[in-house]
Amino acid sequence: MDLLKTPVSKRIAVLAGDGIGPEVCGEAVRVLEAVAERFGHHFAFDHRLMGACAIDATGVPLPDATLDACHRADAVLLGAIGDPKYDHDPGAPVRPEQGLLALRKSLGLYANIRPVTAYEQLLEFSPLRADRISGTDLLIFRELTGGVYFGEKGRRPDGTAFDNCTYHRDEIARIAHRAFRAAQGRRRKLTLVDKANVLETSRLWREVVRELATEYPDVAVDYLFVDNAAMQLILNPRQFDVVLTENMFGDILSDEASVIAGSLGLLPSASIGDGAALFEPVHGSYPQAKGKGIANPLAAILSAAMLLDHFGLAEEARAVRAAVENALNEQVLTPELNNTAAYTTEQVGSFVAYGVLDLADCHLHHGNIADGKSTII
Ligand code: IPM
Ligand code: MG
Numbered sequence: 001m002d003l004l005k006t007p008v009s010k011r012i013a014v015l016a017g018d019g020i021g022p023e024v025c026g027e028a029v030r031v032l033e034a035v036a037e038r039f040g041h042h043f044a045f046d047h048r049l050m051g052a053c054a055i056d057a058t059g060v061p062l063p064d065a066t067l068d069a070c071h072r073a074d075a076v077l078l079g080a081i082g083d084p085k086y087d088h089d090p091g092a093p094v095r096p097e098q099g100l101l102a103l104r105k106s107l108g109l110y111a112n113i114r115p116v117t118a119y120e121q122l123l124e125f126s127p128l129r130a131d132r133i134s135g136t137d138l139l140i141f142r143e144l145t146g147g148v149y150f151g152e153k154g155r156r157p158d159g160t161a162f163d164n165c166t167y168h169r170d171e172i173a174r175i176a177h178r179a180f181r182a183a184q185g186r187r188r189k190l191t192l193v194d195k196a197n198v199l200e201t202s203r204l205w206r207e208v209v210r211e212l213a214t215e216y217p218d219v220a221v222d223y224l225f226v227d228n229a230a231m232q233l234i235l236n237p238r239q240f241d242v243v244l245t246e247n248m249f250g251d252i253l254s255d256e257a258s259v260i261a262g263s264l265g266l267l268p269s270a271s272i273g274d275g276a277a278l279f280e281p282v283h284g285s286y287p288q289a290k291g292k293g294i295a296n297p298l299a300a301i302l303s304a305a306m307l308l309d310h311f312g313l314a315e316e317a318r319a320v321r322a323a324v325e326n327a328l329n330e331q332v333l334t335p336e337l338n339n340t341a342a343y344t345t346e347q348v349g350s351f352v353a354y355g356v357l358d359l360a361d362c363h364l365h366h367g368n369i370a371d372g373k374s375t376i377i
Contacts, residue, residue: 031320125337
């Protein structure tokens with residue numbers, strides 16, 4: 001135990017969710033427990049239902065007990081939600097996604113932060129050319145509680161449907177301030193992505209960001225239309241530092257950017273508001289992989305590292321990231337990133353947890369899932 005640290009005590013609501021959610025979330029919790037042990041902290045995990053599993057058990061995707069637990073917690077750790085049985089009918093009266101949207105809104109999680117890193121060890125796994133993506137390190141700031149996702153929507157008797165896109169300047173300013181501050185701590189470049197040649201809301205985004213830019217003279221601001229941004233992101237991703245954008249554009253661009261990392265299984269995210277905060281991998285519930293031990297837990301583990309940063313535990317977060325880096329170097333990776341000796345979800349999680357504990361006697365025995373021989377002791 002590191003006795004120089006002041007121990008903290010935190011309550012973490014865990015919404016493991018559906019599909020591979022419980023498996024990857026379990027490994028993130030294992031790693032957080034290792035952090036608690038090494039640094040003398042106390043984390044109380046409060047496991048709750050959300051998503052399809054909650055619909056099955058209670059009839060609703062976000063039961064009140066879950067929402068209350070999230071409001072009481074210091075942070076929320078989420079696995080993934082969604083189940084194919086709800087996908088065939090997108091208009092079904094209850095869907096797992098409604099739970100996630102309601103949770104974001106209720107906790108006021110207006111800023112969704114999605115870092116995208118091209119790990120040198122994994123460049124070959126991206127379908128994009130290694131020389132194009134090498135060195136990419138960008139941060140997407142996606143607005144999460146406004147825009148077309150939450151605007152008035154409906155049907156009219158004349159056969160039309162509508163989803164209104166609305167933004168108030170205060171909704172833009174609060175996330176823009178966060179994005180500017182993040183840029184100040186990085187390479188001091190901010191790119192606003194919008195469609196200001198067509199949309200009035202986008203023109204408001206530009207106006208507000210232009211005004212705020214005067215408060216951050218050390219940050220260079222760039223403006224890109226979303227169609228061009230989608231192209232630039234894969235043509236020359238190194239040009240980006242912090243990307244700021246509205247809800248829908250951020251949803252689309254962050255999936256696109258995940259291709260740079262080589263696997264969706266590596267991308268963490270943080271959703272923050274003025275009080276609450278939620279951490280989740282960017283990937284979905286991947287139902288086909290459920291229970292097979294092949295899901296990559298690193299996105300969930302890196303989300304836990306972002307949670308530690310949020311608690312002000314920077315050294316602890318660094319220890320987790322260093323252990324993940326070690327897993328990449330040693331190729332202790334799940335099958336999508338390891339063609340020769342793949343490891344299981346649990347083995348990757350254990351390896352990272354041991355790394356956090358700094359166990360000098362952590363030995364690695366290469367093998368693979370198929371022969372059941374890879375062990376980490
Ligand atoms: C995401 C997801 C969600 C979104 C869905 C599941 C509602 O795609 O977090 O990016 O669109 O925000
Ligand atoms: Mg999405």
